[in-house]
Amino acid sequence: MRDELELVQDIADRLGVRAERGRRFAELTSLRVGGAIDWVISPETEEQAAATVYELDQAGIGWRPLGSGSNVLADDQDHHYVVLNMSEMKGEVLIEGDRVSVSAGYSLPRLCIDVARAGLSGIEGLGGIPGTVGGALWMNAGAFDHEIGTVTETVRVARDGKVTEVPGESIQWNYRHTSFKDGELLLGATLRLTPDDPEQIKARMDDAKSRRLASQPHGARSAGCFFKNPPAGTIGTGKIIDEMGMKGQRRGSAIVSPVHANFIVTEGENARAEDALALAEEIRERVRREQGIELEYEVELWRSNTPETPGEDKGGKEEQQS
Numbered sequence: 001m002r003d004e005l006e007l008v009q010d011i012a013d014r015l016g017v018r019a020e021r022g023r024r025f026a027e028l029t030s031l032r033v034g035g036a037i038d039w040v041i042s043p044e045t046e047e048q049a050a051a052t053v054y055e056l057d058q059a060g061i062g063w064r065p066l067g068s069g070s071n072v073l074a075d076d077q078d079h080h081y082v083v084l085n086m087s088e089m090k091g092e093v094l095i096e097g098d099r100v101s102v103s104a105g106y107s108l109p110r111l112c113i114d115v116a117r118a119g120l121s122g123i124e125g126l127g128g129i130p131g132t133v134g135g136a137l138w139m140n141a142g143a144f145d146h147e148i149g150t151v152t153e154t155v156r157v158a159r160d161g162k163v164t165e166v167p168g169e170s171i172q173w174n175y176r177h178t179s180f181k182d183g184e185l186l187l188g189a190t191l192r193l194t195p196d197d198p199e200q201i202k203a204r205m206d207d208a209k210s211r212r213l214a215s216q217p218h219g220a221r222s223a224g225c226f227f228k229n230p231p232a233g234t235i236g237t238g239k240i241i242d243e244m245g246m247k248g249q250r251r252g253s254a255i256v257s258p259v260h261a262n263f264i265v266t267e268g269e270n271a272r273a274e275d276a277l278a279l280a281e282e283i284r285e286r287v288r289r290e291q292g293i294e295l296e297y298e299v300e301l302w303r304s305n306t307p308e309t310p311g312e313d314k315g316g317k318e319e320q321q322s
């Protein structure tokens with residue numbers, strides 16, 4: 001273990017990236033739960049990030065990328081791998097005509113405002129989704145008839161220590177799921193948007209945000225919708241859970257939001273991932289028993305065990321992008 005710890009510090013020093021010990025998922029995720037992390041490394045440029053994961057792979061050290069942590073439930077144990085904190089890799093937004101190039105660590109809500117001001121339409125429905133561009137690409141974030149994959153022309157990924165471009169059309173963009181593989185680090189993207197009147201784009205974005213405010217808890221510690229909607233159903237998961245009378249149901253520090261039944265929120269200084277998970281499993285069990293529907297997680301569950309093969313399995317991602 002000691003060797004590995006020194007090796008990580010060595011790599012970070014050599015590449016000039018910040019490496020920290022003693023951080024917890026509870027500080028890095030929007031649910032504000034989760035245990036200690038061996039190392040958090042925060043690259044600031046795409047080149048640095050690509051070189052970092054290459055070196056970690058060469059040294060056999062497991063790692064996982066984290067954006068703003070708004071779609072991750074990490075368990076309460078110690079996590080023995082490197083978390084690559086992408087949220088510091090903000091870069092700059094470059095707008096040329098209808099093309100927009102942005103780094104993975106840039107804030108998605110911020111990007112939506114930037115492009116709206118520049119008179120570019122296509123992502124205004126995503127303006128209220130917290131998180132980074134990288135996290136949104138990874139799971140094809142979407143809302144109000146917009147999905148990021150639809151407007152993505154190319155994605156920059158880390159390959160053999162270098163920044164490499166892949167065409168957006170070679171990627172499968174499904175409902176909260178893409179064909180990116182564990183171990184693939186997304187560095188940035190070029191989006192192709194549609195010119196439109198900035199006032200009208202802003203009006204549509206404001207409308208999407210106010211509809212969100214009316215139907216979702218705000219200021220609460222959540223990870224957005226906990227479960228996907230059932231594929232064939234006409235009724236959404238939130239409504240199913242609500243109709244079973246589960247709004248306000250509590251397990252220790254975790255509660256089914258009284259505002260939106262597909263949101264689990266946490267409370268208190270010492271909130272626990274195990275409470276949120278137990279509540280989620282209780283919901284799944286009742287929906288299975290009473291409705292015959294198998295709910296799939298939309299939130300990612302991160303287990304604390306160490307990845308066996310670096311760059312392939314990032315430490316037991318139980319429900320990959322489900």
Ligand SMILES: Cc1cc2nc3c(=O)[nH]c(=O)nc-3n(C[C@H](O)[C@H](O)[C@H](O)COP(=O)(O)OP(=O)(O)OC[C@H]3O[C@@H](n4cnc5c(N)ncnc54)[C@H](O)[C@@H]3O)c2cc1C
Nearest residue numbers: 067068069070071131132134135136138141142186223224
């Ligand atoms: C209040 C609230 C409302 C939400 N509403 C919506 C909604 O309407 N629609 C929606 O789609 N989502 C929604 N979400 C979920 C979440 O905001 C999105 O999934 C967001 O895109 C996640 O971005 P992130 O940076 O926080 O990713 P994280 O949660 O940090 O990571 C999510 C996944 O992406 C991977 N990842 C992150 N960055 C990279 C990278 N650079 N390279 C490779 N993999 C990476 C992580 O390893 C992880 O597997 C909501 C969340 C909250 C808290």
